[in-house]
Amino acid sequence: xxxxxxxxxxxxxxxxxxxxxxxxxxxxxxxxxxxxxxxxxxxxxxxxxxxxxxxxxxxxxxxxxxxxxxxxxxxxxxxxxxxxxxxxxxxxxxxxxxxxxxxxxxxxxxxxxxxxxxxxxxxxxxxxxxxxxxxxxxxxxxxxxxxxxxxxxxxxxxxxxxxxxxxxxxxxxxxxxxxxxxxxxxxxxxxxxxxxxxxxxxxxxxxxxxxxxxxxxxxxxxxxxxxxxxxxxxxxxxxxxxxxxxxxxxxxxxxxxxxxxxxxxxxxxxxxxxxxxxxxxxxxxxxxxxxxxxxxxxxxxxxxxxxxxxxxxxxxxxxxxxxxxxxxxxxxxxxxxxxxxxxxxxxxxxxxxxxxxxxxxxxxxxxxxxxxxxxxxxxxxxxxxxxxxxxxxxxxxxxxxxxxxxxxxxx
Amino acid sequence: xxxxxxxxxxxxxxxxxxxxxxxxxxxxxxxxxxxxxxxxxxxxxxxxxxxxxxxxxxxxxxxxxxxxxxxxxxxxxxxxxxxxxxxxxxxxxxxxxxxxxxxxxxxxxxxxxxxxxxxxxxxxxxxxxxxxxxxxxxxxxxxxxxxxxxxxxxxxxxxxxxxxxxxxxxxxxxxxxxxxxxxxxxxxxxxxxxxxxxxxxxxxxxxxxxxxxxxxxxxxxxxxxxxxxxxxxxxxxxxxxxxxxxxxxxxxxxxxxxxxxxxxxxxxxxxxxxxxxxxxxxxxxxxxxxxxxxxxxxxxxxxxxxxxxxxxxxxxxxxxxxxxxxxxxxxxxxxxxxxxxxxxxxxxxxxxxxxxxxxxxxxxxxxxxxxxxxxxxxxxxxxxxxxxxxxxxxxxxxxxxxxxxxxxxxx
Numbered sequence: 001x002x003x004x005x006x007x008x009x010x011x012x013x014x015x016x017x018x019x020x021x022x023x024x025x026x027x028x029x030x031x032x033x034x035x036x037x038x039x040x041x042x043x044x045x046x047x048x049x050x051x052x053x054x055x056x057x058x059x060x061x062x063x064x065x066x067x068x069x070x071x072x073x074x075x076x077x078x079x080x081x082x083x084x085x086x087x088x089x090x091x092x093x094x095x096x097x098x099x100x101x102x103x104x105x106x107x108x109x110x111x112x113x114x115x116x117x118x119x120x121x122x123x124x125x126x127x128x129x130x131x132x133x134x135x136x137x138x139x140x141x142x143x144x145x146x147x148x149x150x151x152x153x154x155x156x157x158x159x160x161x162x163x164x165x166x167x168x169x170x171x172x173x174x175x176x177x178x179x180x181x182x183x184x185x186x187x188x189x190x191x192x193x194x195x196x197x198x199x200x201x202x203x204x205x206x207x208x209x210x211x212x213x214x215x216x217x218x219x220x221x222x223x224x225x226x227x228x229x230x231x232x233x234x235x236x237x238x239x240x241x242x243x244x245x246x247x248x249x250x251x252x253x254x255x256x257x258x259x260x261x262x263x264x265x266x267x268x269x270x271x272x273x274x275x276x277x278x279x280x281x282x283x284x285x286x287x288x289x290x291x292x293x294x295x296x297x298x299x300x301x302x303x304x305x306x307x308x309x310x311x312x313x314x315x316x317x318x319x320x321x322x323x324x325x326x327x328x329x330x331x332x333x334x335x336x337x338x339x340x341x342x343x344x345x346x347x348x349x350x351x352x353x354x355x356x357x358x359x360x361x362x363x364x365x366x367x368x369x370x371x372x373x374x375x376x377x378x379x380x381x382x383x384x385x386x387x388x389x390x391x392x393x394x395x396x397x398x399x400x401x402x403x404x405x406x407x408x409x410x411x
Numbered sequence: 412x413x414x415x416x417x418x419x420x421x422x423x424x425x426x427x428x429x430x431x432x433x434x435x436x437x438x439x440x441x442x443x444x445x446x447x448x449x450x451x452x453x454x455x456x457x458x459x460x461x462x463x464x465x466x467x468x469x470x471x472x473x474x475x476x477x478x479x480x481x482x483x484x485x486x487x488x489x490x491x492x493x494x495x496x497x498x499x500x501x502x503x504x505x506x507x508x509x510x511x512x513x514x515x516x517x518x519x520x521x522x523x524x525x526x527x528x529x530x531x532x533x534x535x536x537x538x539x540x541x542x543x544x545x546x547x548x549x550x551x552x553x554x555x556x557x558x559x560x561x562x563x564x565x566x567x568x569x570x571x572x573x574x575x576x577x578x579x580x581x582x583x584x585x586x587x588x589x590x591x592x593x594x595x596x597x598x599x600x601x602x603x604x605x606x607x608x609x610x611x612x613x614x615x616x617x618x619x620x621x622x623x624x625x626x627x628x629x630x631x632x633x634x635x636x637x638x639x640x641x642x643x644x645x646x647x648x649x650x651x652x653x654x655x656x657x658x659x660x661x662x663x664x665x666x667x668x669x670x671x672x673x674x675x676x677x678x679x680x681x682x683x684x685x686x687x688x689x690x691x692x693x694x695x696x697x698x699x700x701x702x703x704x705x706x707x708x709x710x711x712x713x714x715x716x717x718x719x720x721x722x723x724x725x726x727x728x729x730x731x732x733x734x735x736x737x738x739x740x741x742x743x744x745x746x747x748x749x750x751x752x753x754x755x756x757x758x759x760x761x762x763x764x765x766x767x768x769x770x771x772x773x774x775x776x777x778x779x780x781x782x783x784x785x786x787x788x789x790x791x792x793x794x795x796x797x798x799x800x801x802x803x804x805x806x807x808x809x810x811x812x813x814x815x816x817x818x819x820x821x822x
Contacts, residue, residue: 016464016467016468019468050487053487053491054490054494057491057494057498058494058495058497062493062494062497062504064504065493065494065504065505066494068486068490068505068507069486069487069490069491071486072486073483075479075480075483076461076464076480076483079465079476079477079479080464080465080468080476080480082473082476083465083468083473083477083480084468086469086476087468087469093476094476094479096479096557099555099556144510146507
């Protein structure tokens with residue numbers, strides 16, 4: 001039978017009633033003749049509670065223990081979903097990552113899926129199970145320890161299963177009914193997109209539009225997984241939501257498809273670093289080793305052989321970054337006067353594959369922000385996006401102004 | 412290095428502060444030179460929350476899913492305890508049941524430990540770990556699914572590890588400072604026992620004195636594990652708490668050592684059963700198959716070829732018992748007019764190894780209850796205990812009266 005992957009996020013399984021609603025949707029697809037792989041997140045709030053305990057216990061935690069702890073939320077939902085399906089007379093069982101097994105690297109808290117053997121679950125399908133409920137976000141390392149895939153990792157779990165089982169489609173059920181031109185909570189002019197290119201979705205995801213985890217989109221692009229984002233709170237047709245697809249499937253599009261923002265980005269400045277060849281490697285090597293995901297990097301012009309180096313990273317990695325820099329300073333690998341962490345910033349990005357062929361987007365973006373009196377602190381660009389760091393207080397204003405300037409309310 | 416097993420129950424790890432306090436006690440033993448195996452329960456309240464969700468989702472749940480869900484609480488505590496120890500510079504890691512592995516039978520929700528290979532944990536001790544924090548209550552079946560050992564199963568986990576690692580002692584840290592002659596919440600005359608025989612502890616545990624799980628005591632008796640119950644909330648000497656030991660280590664004791672009670676027992680009566688050879692087997696076979704733990708059994712004198720059959724079982728198994736009886740009736744295996752479940756009863760028991768050599772205990776018990784106007788509904792006896800079922804409203808009164816009658820406040 002053809003396989004369908006359905007993923008339900010934290011708000012879609014937030015309590016027993018919602019799990020029941022999700023299970024009913026699964027039942028609809030089973031009735032159509034699919035063998036269904038359901039990927040579940042933890043009930044919303046549960047992972048945060050667990051992460052809070054870990055941080056309070058050990059700010060520089062052992063990531064192996066972090067993974068063992070936070071993965072437990074998904075196990076609970078998987079079991080409850082399996083029981084709910086059984087109550088509906090749909091043969092189902094739960095699977096934890098190590099039972100499938102979802103084989104990952106040993107990079108705890110940010111592990112990558114290496115292989116998902118399909119034989120165990122296929123055998124259960126062959127013997128009568130119609131649904132395999134898999135705990136998302138988790139896997140098992142070569143050393144036999146539990147790993148997690150990073151925040152939002154259940155999306156990646158879903159796409160990886162869709163690829164491993166050659167699924168007909170991968171439906172991501174969430175609390176929004178698709179991908180929007182920007183966050184509708186910031187402007188009511190935000191418009192739902194019927195389709196979006198993988199590349200655009202990638203940039204939006206990595207820039208903080210929290211609909212899909214970045215790696216899930218990368219995986220979907222690589223393995224040509226039909227990926228659909230839709231709401232678990234509305235009655236659904238087969239055309240609901242937003243289809244994330246290859247560029248060539250999109251007939252026409254705006255130059256800019258969406259405006260994304262992220263509150264979770266901190267600006268770190270190393271003040272007065274000795275400017276010598278290899279200094280960038282001496283700084284960013286230790287950061288990488290410490291698991292800090294550096295995003296934007298700015299190096300000022302050097303004066304008197306010294307320069308300031310500014311970079312951004314997720315706010316929850318600031319402590320790690322500070323420790324890595326202090327250790328490198330203590331070891332004599334780098335030298336700086338001060339390390340200033342500014343967590344009161346936001347990142348705003350304009351994204352669109354149309355940028356490749358049309359110029360003037362950056363100029364228009366900068367002028368729009370300037371007209372609103374928003375000071376730009378850091379700029380970074382790629383082929384299909386322009387990102388700026390601004391004071392956090394301007395975040396909403398900046399998003400609204402850019403949404404208007406690029407006329408994103410119009411299809 | 413010698414191995415010590417330390418088990419912390421739910422109230423001893425109820426929050427991060429208590430986990431820290433427990434970790435400090437572990438640190439004390441590590442400093443003495445022990446390699447320590449710490450067994451942890453779920454934070455108090457967590458397991459009940461999970462069980463509540465399971466029952467609400469599926470009253471006649473698939474026990475395999477139940478186990479996968481409820482075992483998650485212990486995983487969280489194990490990880491947090493390992494992190495807390497690491498923060499104290501004590502090398503530690505967490506172990507989930509399947510990682511050790513704790514090999515059990517496939518009897519989900521009531522699995523028995525079959526084997527605990529010690530090589531994985533020994534290897535970590537050899538390479539520098541001083542503490543192995545093991546999630547209690549759980550194991551893995553031959554089919555690779557998660558099992559649990561039944562309520563209070565972490566005690567059994569602790570004793571099984573003590574046996575498998577030939578531990579010097581197994582210390583059970585709990586919210587009481589030892590084993591009492593009865594529940595101190597019911598009478599302030601309750602007295603802490605310095606020592607209690609395995610056999611007595613077995614009866615007390617099985618009768619609802621919730622200090623230790625029955626099977627943990629059986630195991631300790633079989634493998635000669637030195638078992639100590641003590642409080643995690645007081646400073647401890649090596650002689651604190653109550654030692655559970657062999658009968659011959661106890662010099663002198665009262666005829667009755669303790670009065671136990673249980674609220675969780677229901678009285679079930681099959682009204683007007685056809686009285687024929689094999690009827691008991693036809694009733695209790697299906698109950699056993701359905702996983703109902705029948706305790707007391709009473710058969711009335713038959714009249715006109717029919718009789719009433721009364722038995723008791725844990726209140727949370729009443730639904731199961733009813734279904735098993737209805738199914739057996741439908742299948743034509745048994746025939747009865749009505750099945751009456753009375754959950755408004757309590758079981759009161761007097762326990763003591765002295766009963767073996769002294770008569771008149773039962774008579775004294777019945778007279779005491781009669782003097783208080785307490786009607787006895789069912790009686791059951793063994794070599795070292797006498798149990799009665801009474802209306803629940805008389806429970807406290809009955810315990811107090813018996814504690815006085817047998818003068819248990821005196822050493």
